[in-house]
């Protein structure tokens with residue numbers, strides 16, 4: 169420190185000494201005049217440094233001005249202080265930007281409100297879920313934008329201490345859960361969570377349970393009805409009892425089939441990946457064609473077209489149960505004298521297809537997208553009469569999805585339908601590679 173402080177003193181001493189030497193043999197007062205002139209020059213020097221300092225501070229950037237001694241030290245320390253501040257400020261700005269970026273990209277909608285419920289800020293999800301426009305709606309009174317009386321009441325009463333469910337204001341229709349969080353200075357944060365998928369799944373679960381219960385109740389009612397009737401008879405006639413056994417057996421079979429299908433679906437959902445093997449699809453197709461003949465009992469003409477002997481990497485048991493359903497459906501929904509064709513061959517872009525074509529009643533286009541829904545049947549009564557539960561195509565879809573395959577349905581009412589399982593090229597073992605592949609699984 170001393171080093172910087174003694175320089176001004178030395179300068180003052182030098183001015184005084186110079187004034188003293190210059191005033192030797194001169195008129196009295198000359199020394200003071202020289203001393204004053206020296207002091208003025210010294211002051212001018214310091215003013216020029218001060219000027220440089222203020223210019224530099226005004227610019228707020230660049231290297232500090234040149235300076236030595238006390239000024240050099242002052243410039244250096246100020247420079248260090250400013251640099252430190254700038255670095256800290258840049259870090260705070262970067263942190264803030266990162267947080268804003270994260271808030272902007274949150275999957276949930278976030279809306280900041282002032283004490284008068286005017287919008288201060290909202291993120292992209294809020295814009296999407298509530299249909300807000302950042303160029304138009306910042307600063308708007310929120311109840312003007314969301315004119316739902318229940319929402320306005322909820323907002324004005326600080327959320328009544330609970331979350332609120334409402335439908336999304338825009339299209340497509342959806343559902344939201346809103347949460348209000350109080351912030352300091354009477355500001356609020358409104359959080360909007362998209363519950364559309366959750367509510368859809370919940371509705372599906374309810375429908376599913378209702379459907380299962382309904383499907384089970386009918387056959388159980390029939391069986392219980394017979395049992396009660398016989399139980400009420402003081403002396404039941406065994407011949408009479410026997411007459412009803414076929415119907416009771418049919419209803420029990422129906423319950424068993426339903427439970428089997430439900431268990432299959434549950435297993436497909438709970439097992440993450442199918443156990444894989446090389447499936448001999450040609451052999452599987454032959455077996456399915458034989459079974460179709462047996463089921464058909466000569467009512468329809470069954471043809472098998474084997475355009476390829478390529479094999480498939482997949483689970484033989486799952487593939488059999490899925491493709492057997494397509495074949496059963498063809499037999500079930502094709503009238504006598506109809507034709508059913510099974511084909512294993514090449515599809516587009518390196519895919520392989522297993523297609524079941526029938527000349528049956530066909531399906532109206534509006535039903536096609538819904539056929540793979542659980543329990544969906546075009547003609548409920550008819551399907552039930554033929555023993556269908558409406559779970560078959562749901563199982564097919566699941567099995568195919570597990571093999572990265574898809575189901576294509578082409579149908580013309582009155583002419584017939586083709587159900588095609590399209591398998592991706594990655595699962596195919598081409599005929600030329602068949603010898604090199606591990607031994608195929610028996611389908």
Ligand SMILES: Nc1ncnc2c1ncn2[C@@H]1O[C@H](COP(=O)(O)OP(=O)(O)OP(=O)(O)O)[C@@H](O)[C@H]1O
Pocket residue numbers: 429493497498501502526528529530531539544545546547551552555556557558559560561562585
């Ligand atoms: N080949 C087809 N021709 C005409 N309609 C069909 C055909 N395949 C399926 N369908 C229609 O699609 C519905 C759903 O078929 P799905 O296989 O899921 O159920 P199901 O055959 O009724 O019963 P399940 O297969 O569970 O025994 C059937 O009820 C029927 O209305």
Ligand SMILES: [Mg+2]
Pocket residue numbers: 493496497556560561
């Ligand atoms: Mg079926």
